[in-house]
Amino acid sequence: AQSVAQPEDQVNVAEGNPLTVKCTYSVSGNPYLFWYVQYPNRGLQFLLKYITGDNLVKGSYGFEAEFNKSQTSFHLKKPSALVSDSALYFCAVRDIGDTGNQFYFGTGTSLTVIP
Amino acid sequence: DVKVTQSSRYLVKRTGEKVFLECVQDMDHENMFWYRQDPGLGLRLIYFSYDVKMKEKGDIPEGYSVSREKKERFSLILESASTNQTSMYLCASSLYYTDTQYFGPGTRLTVL
Numbered sequence: 577a578q579s580v581a582q583p584e585d586q587v588n589v590a591e592g593n594p595l596t597v598k599c600t601y602s603v604s605g606n607p608y609l610f611w612y613v614q615y616p617n618r619g620l621q622f623l624l625k626y627i628t629g630d631n632l633v634k635g636s637y638g639f640e641a642e643f644n645k646s647q648t649s650f651h652l653k654k655p656s657a658l659v660s661d662s663a664l665y666f667c668a669v670r671d672i673g674d675t676g677n678q679f680y681f682g683t684g685t686s687l688t689v690i691p
Numbered sequence: 692d693v694k695v696t697q698s699s700r701y702l703v704k705r706t707g708e709k710v711f712l713e714c715v716q717d718m719d720h721e722n723m724f725w726y727r728q729d730p731g732l733g734l735r736l737i738y739f740s741y742d743v744k745m746k747e748k749g750d751i752p753e754g755y756s757v758s759r760e761k762k763e764r765f766s767l768i769l770e771s772a773s774t775n776q777t778s779m780y781l782c783a784s785s786l787y788y789t790d791t792q793y794f795g796p797g798t799r800l801t802v803l
Contacts, residue, residue, distance in 0.1 A: 585731075610791065619695070619781055619794035620734075666733065678749065679792065681726075683733035 578603050580669045582682035589657045590690050597652040597685045599667030609650040610668040610679070611641055620666060626650060637661070657689045694718070695795035697782055703801045710769040712798050714782030720793075721786060723765035725749075725757060728779040728797070740765055772802045 580601045589595045601607055608627055612620040624635025631643045641652045652665060667682040698713035716723065722741050726734040726749075736749030738757040746757050754776060758766045765784075769776055779799050783792040 612794075617700075617797075619796045620783075620792075622791045622793070625791060678736055678739075681734040683731060 578669060578671050578678075578680045580667050580680050580682045582665075582667055582685045584685050585683070586686045586688070588688045588690060591659055592656050595654050595657040595661070595687065595689070597665050597667075597687060599650045599652065599682060601648050601650060601667070601669040603669060603671040605671045605673035607650075608670040608672060608679075609641075609643060611635065611639070611650075611652050612666045612668065614664040614666065614684075616663075623652070623665075659689045659691050662687055662689045695782060695784055695793050697780075697795040697798050699798050700796060701799050701801075703803065704769075704772050705803055706773060708769075708772050708802075710772050710800065710802075712767040712769075712780055712782075712800070714765045714767070714784075714795055715763050716765075716784040716793070717763065718784070718786070718793070719762065720784035721762075722784060723759065724783040724785075724792065725755075725765065725767045726781045726783065727751070728781055734781065737767065772800075774802050776800065777802045 610625045611623040614620045623639050624633050626633045626643045634640045639654050664684045664686050666684050668679045670679045695716045704710050724739040725737045728734050735751050737755050740746045740759040743762050756768045779797050781797045782795040785792045
């Protein structure tokens with residue numbers, strides 16, 4: 577069965593400091609991995625994805641994520657946090673070999689960047 | 692840019708009412724999805740559609756039905772609304788089923 581875990585409900589970081597939002601996944605085959613961001617009262621916006629290739633993926637707004645197959649992780653990172661990065665972040669996974677059409681989303685991590 | 696629109700941002704209905712949530716996408720995407728979002732539970736898939744008139748159940752289809760008569764439009768129907776269906780409902784679309792999903796702004800439904 578596919579699943580994704582975001583172990584931290586809440587992450588606080590000072591403006592200008594590096595930030596990390598954690599995601600681990602479980603699939604039987606190879607994963608497609610995505611990060612989305614949700615600002616208050618808005619839908620989800622795509623940040624970045626890993627399909628294949630380079631393990632370090634760069635995305636929108638200066639975010640990047642590193643695919644680590646041995647640790648089954650896909651942590652979201654940014655070198656210098658902005659107050660405007662404060663939002664809810666979702667990781668999502670799909671098994672490449674799955675014949676179904678589902679993505680599985682984590683429960684979300686609320687990021688607060690403190691001025 | 693892909694645009695996914697939802698018919699209402701906020702909706703208040705009474706228990707037992709039939710509720711229609713509409714979603715329209717303008718990028719000729721094959722796949723459309725309905726999720727509900729609840730605090731601490733993340734996004735849960737209710738139904739998805741991979742073609743006109745085609746649909747498949749997601750994780751929590753009970754109490755819901757869907758309709759896709761045209762490629763750009765995907766409707767979620769609550770046959771008889773109940774208070775436990777109070778939630779944020781998100782519609783999404785994608786070109787391929789493995790591809791990035793584009794989300795609408797969401798409809799916050801309250802059932803009294």
